[in-house]
Structures are given as structure tokens and as C-alpha cells.
Amino acid sequence: xxxxxxxxxxxxxxxxxxxxxxxxxxxxxxxxxxxxxxxxxxxxxxxxxxxxxxxxxxxxxxxxxxxxxxxxxxxxxxxxxxxxxxxxxxxxxxxxxxxxxxxxxxxxxxxxxxxxxxxxxxxxxxxxxxxxxxxxxxxxxxxxxxxxxxxxxxxxxxxxxxxxxxxxxxxxxxxxxxxxxxxxxxxxxxxxxxxxxxxxxxxxxxxxxxxxxxxxxxxxxxxxxxxxxxxxxxxxxxxxxxxxxxxxxxxxxxxxxxxxxxxxxxxxxxxxxxxxxxxxxxxxxxxxxxxxxxxxxxxxxxxxxxxxxxxxxx
Numbered sequence: 001x002x003x004x005x006x007x008x009x010x011x012x013x014x015x016x017x018x019x020x021x022x023x024x025x026x027x028x029x030x031x032x033x034x035x036x037x038x039x040x041x042x043x044x045x046x047x048x049x050x051x052x053x054x055x056x057x058x059x060x061x062x063x064x065x066x067x068x069x070x071x072x073x074x075x076x077x078x079x080x081x082x083x084x085x086x087x088x089x090x091x092x093x094x095x096x097x098x099x100x101x102x103x104x105x106x107x108x109x110x111x112x113x114x115x116x117x118x119x120x121x122x123x124x125x126x127x128x129x130x131x132x133x134x135x136x137x138x139x140x141x142x143x144x145x146x147x148x149x150x151x152x153x154x155x156x157x158x159x160x161x162x163x164x165x166x167x168x169x170x171x172x173x174x175x176x177x178x179x180x181x182x183x184x185x186x187x188x189x190x191x192x193x194x195x196x197x198x199x200x201x202x203x204x205x206x207x208x209x210x211x212x213x214x215x216x217x218x219x220x221x222x223x224x225x226x227x228x229x230x231x232x233x234x235x236x237x238x239x240x241x242x243x244x245x246x247x248x249x250x251x252x253x254x255x256x257x258x259x260x261x262x263x264x265x266x267x268x269x270x271x272x273x274x275x276x277x278x279x280x281x282x283x284x285x286x287x288x289x290x291x292x293x294x295x296x297x298x299x300x301x302x303x304x305x306x307x308x309x310x311x312x313x314x
């Protein structure tokens with residue numbers, strides 16, 4: 001017997017609903033970001049001048065590269081960029097002292113008052129915010145042609161070892177380590193696929209953890225202290241597209257900064273250095289060499305410091 005039925009009610013596809021909700025969330029995010037920009041951009045966020053990603057960030061979520069690039073100084077038509085552990089603290093202290101005529105005096109133990117937070121009101125001078133965060137790709141392309149663009153890079157292996165000593169290394173002697181060290185270790189181990197209660201690592205374990213993370217295709221999720229340099233300043237624009245790219249420690253760094261800030265004092269500021277040294281073992285060297293091969297190829301024309309080798313104490 002034939003069944004008679006009335007008009008069937010259309011059912012929403014779960015996929016369509018998901019796409020619609022995702023679009024709404026994205027529009028809301030962009031709207032809130034525009035409000036931040038209109039109110040002085042009070043962002044406590046990473047920047048392309050080495051600000052670390054917030055502790056306790058959601059694992060499995062890549063760093064928002066819009067927060068890593070680009071930082072623009074409109075008063076000087078200047079785009080500076082440097083990776084975390086590339087001398088950014090010295091650079092920012094130099095910039096701050098030349099603009100404000102005094103040293104950074106805010107509480108360094110308060111992360112929200114860190115000098116790397118260049119979008120906070122502490123960086124406002126004579127009613128003008130010194131840095132703007134430019135997200136728009138079209139505007140970025142324009143500034144890469146019209147502004148002076150300047151990037152500081154570092155030997156990739158040496159940079160990772162410096163990050164290890166600062167953020168991961170077990171405490172020895174007077175070296176107290178980062179107060180958030182356990183959080184860095186936890187994030188690193190989870191990305192590696194291991195859930196442990198360790199609060200510090202030795203260099204071999206750290207290097208193997210990074211190697212595992214890279215082999216799993218998870219490098220983009222790393223904290224910016226361990227993020228490859230081709231995923232930050234040079235994610236969109238190759239080094240050859242910048243006006244000047246120099247290695248950390250180059251004598252021209254502070255000359256260029258003073259020139260762009262229209263200041264005559266080019267006296268460099270001392271960079272922070274850890275007093276401890278670690279032995280670069282054969283296994284650590286091989287692991288780090290493998291994961292930095294692409295970085296070295298990209299930066300080969302800019303690295304002048306002698307290459308590292310197993311047995312070096314760094």
C-alpha cells in the first residue's frame with residue numbers, strides 16, 4: 001500500500017552548520033581585534049620582536065602568526081623583526097632609551113609589563129603609539145616596498161641551545177632558570193607525544209624532543225623560542241626581500257637602529273648572556289642539525305659566525 005506523506009522538512013547539514021558557526025566566530029574575533037586596534041592595541045601578545053607566547057597556551061593550536069608579524073613603527077617608517085633569542089631585549093631597550101630618553105623601569109617580573117609587549121601603553125610617546133601591528137597582507141606587501149625593513153637572525157643551532165639554557169635546562173649553581181620552566185617542558189613533551197612530570201631536561205633529551213616534534217609535522221605549534229626562523233619573520237617574505245638582514249652581534253645593528261630613530265648615539269647595549277655552558281654531544285648535534293637544515297639553507301648568506309661541532313661547550 002502506497003504511503004502518502006506531506007512536504008518533508010529540510011534538515012540542516014551538520015557540516016553546513018559547523019561552517020556557519022566557524023564563520024561567525026571568525027567575524028567576532030576580527031571585530032574584537034579591530035576594537036583593540038582602535039583603542040591603542042593593548043595586546044599582551046607575542047610580537048615579531050621576540051615576545052614569548054603566553055604560558056599555558058592551548059596545545060595543538062599553532063601560534064597566530066599575525067601576532068608574530070609585522071611590527072611597524074609609523075613615526076620612522078620602520079619594520080624591525082627578530083626571532084626570540086636573537087638579541088631582542090637589547091634591541092628594544094636601545095629603541096626605548098633613544099625614544100623616551102630613559103631606561104625601561106617597569107616591573108620585569110610582571111609579564112604584562114615586559115618590554116617586548118610593544119603594543120602596551122608603556123610604549124606610547126607624545127600621544128603616539130610607537131608600534132603598530134599590521135595584519136593585512138596587502139598592507140604588509142606595501143610596507144615591504146615602502147618602509148625600511150630590518151631583520152636580525154641567528155645560527156639556528158646556537159639559538160636553540162640558547163633557548164634550552166634559558167627555558168629548559170635543569171638548574172645548576174647560580175643558574176636559576178625561567179620561573180615558567182616546568183610549563184615550557186610540559187608543552188614540549190606533550191607535542192612530542194609524552195605526558196611526563198619533568199620540570200627540566202638535559203640537552204640530549206631536549207634535542208630529541210624537538211626532532212620528534214619536527215618528524216610528526218608539529219613544528220608550527222612550538223613556542224616561539226623554539227619556532228624555526230622561517231616560520232616567523234620570514235614566513236611570508238624571504239630574507240632576500242628585506243632591506244637588511246644581519247646576524248645577532250653584528251656591529252651594524254645599533255647603527256641601523258640609531259639611524260632609523262634619527263639619533264646620534266649608536267652605543268650598543270650589552271646582551272644578556274647565561275654564565276653556564278653545556279657540552280654539545282654528538283647525538284644532540286645530529287638531532288639539531290637535522291631539524292635546522294632548512295633554516296641554514298635560508299640564512300646561509302647572512303651567517304658569519306663559525307659553525308658549531310660536537311664537543312663544543314656553548
